Amino acid sequence: MTKYSKQSRFLVAVDCIVFGFDGETLKLLLIKRSFNPEKDKWSLMGGFVQASESLDQAANRILKQLTGLEGVYLEQMYSFGETNRDPIERTISVSYFALVDIHKYEKQISTDFHAEWVPLKRIPKLIFDHQDMVELAKKSIRYKAALHPILFELLPSRFTLPQLQTLYESVFNTSIDKRNFSKRVLATGLLIKLNDKDKAGSKRGAYYYQLNMQKYYANFQAFINIIPNPDSLQN
Amino acid sequence: MTKYSKQSRFLVAVDCIVFGFDGETLKLLLIKRSFNPEKDKWSLMGGFVQASESLDQAANRILKQLTGLEGVYLEQMYSFGETNRDPIERTISVSYFALVDIHKYEKQISTDFHAEWVPLKRIPKLIFDHQDMVELAKKSIRYKAALHPILFELLPSRFTLPQLQTLYESVFNTSIDKRNFSKRVLATGLLIKLNDKDKAGSKRGAYYYQLNMQKYYANFQAFINIIPNPDSLQN
DNA sequence: ACAAAAGTGTTAAGTCTACACCCATGA
DNA sequence: TCATGGGTGTAGACTTAACACTTTTGT
DSSP: OOOOTTSOOBEEEEEEEEEEEOSSOEEEEEEEOOSSSSTTSEEOEEEEOOTTSOHHHHHHHHHHHHHOOOSOEEEEEEEEOOTTSSSSSOEEEEEEEEEEOHHHHHHHHHHHSSEEEEEGGGOOOOSTTHHHHHHHHHHHHHHHHHHSOGGGGGSOSSEEHHHHHHHHHHHHTSOOOHHHHHHHHHHTTOEEEEEEEEOSSOSSOEEEEEEOHHHHHHTTTSOOOOSSOGGGGOO | OOOOTTSOOBEEEEEEEEEEEOSSOEEEEEEEOOSSSSTTSEEOEEEEOOTTSOHHHHHHHHHHHHHOOOSOEEEEEEEEOOTTSSSSSOEEEEEEEEEEOHHHHHHHHHHHSSEEEEEGGGOOOOSTTHHHHHHHHHHHHHHHHHHSOGGGGGSOSSEEHHHHHHHHHHHHTSOOOHHHHHHHHHHTTOEEEEEEEEOSSOSSOEEEEEEOHHHHHHTTTSOOOOSSOGGGGOO
């Protein structure tokens, strides 16, 4: 058998949009690019796919190399292939979004790497078409989170209902009645109430919950209904 | 500025999963591959991305070249990048799914090209990882069609409610009460009732409807709710 | 006249939304 | 003791699901 000799070959990159939540604000993990072109400009986590690795492997490797993050929720999003998106040489980028517990990585990241958590509302100008990727990622996590319980990936293993509600409210940029919210969330059966409380946010303290991992994995593809009206997903 | 000289470059392909509906059965458009490797085996519509074209352009070009189809609904789905998915040389494939009105193309396709409509339930063994692509495509159109009115792309511009219902029933592999179905569908406001009837399916005849294109485009991203319980999307 | 598919309405069950007060505690 | 955030229940509105009979017309 022969090779496909007449065809063009291209650089293939992976770019990761990494979301984190600090209890108040949704943030993205950005880095100052360490190489040309666009050295020192803000950029998503990205890198080239190597000959020996699959796309998923590349995404995991890049995330680990640039941030130390490992074993986080990572999902392929979309492939960007405009011919001139990288001015140096045509590069096709396969984008991924990641959801991480910001607390696990906050210090590690900013000291070991030139990476920084930036509030979603204050994203600076990014290189290439990374802005488009961010926009699409915002839409994608809303879309997915409206139907599947992915947002738990952004929280520590023990969390309170007020924290969870704040998270949903920031992702969907809306406010939700707390009585209705807790009813809906608890009705999923995904949460286990613990006996101790988080006293950080208030005097009375809020009960900790943790995920029922059995149900979580079993129901991951099931539809949940936490957000009042999914019409808010329109744009 | 320099090139990214040390990086590997890869073949990038586009593969299209093309759905059609003949009024009874959902079908996929497959071709007998005309070149090696796997010449004469069944395959999705695919081809390599050229240096001068974006991914979307490549997908449209390939669809046109292999089938004559043009201007059809085409949406990027997922990128497949296992290192050994093509045994000859590593190729990263960006998959697209397409929805076409089968009647427009039925004859043209089978005479001009070595393409054939195959019922979704009787897909033969396909080359490479094309089986996986088909599985994912089935899931993807279900998922999307549960929320957005994409299935109209599979119908002629004039269609009847019984046709539409059969289509939904085949996509979701379920059966729906026709009274409830027509209420839901008409409640979207997307349909305009015409004055003449299709007498092909019955003696009495069924009224033709057409899409209100204004509303169709305006509501494309809006959520609709035609399928009784979206839990059927689970697997 | 009958077979075959099209068309149409109602009721009961379930779900969703809006809404307000008491509780626990640290300062 | 008071200020702050946490926790809980209900009633009305709305939506969904289940269900059966009449109409049309070609043969």
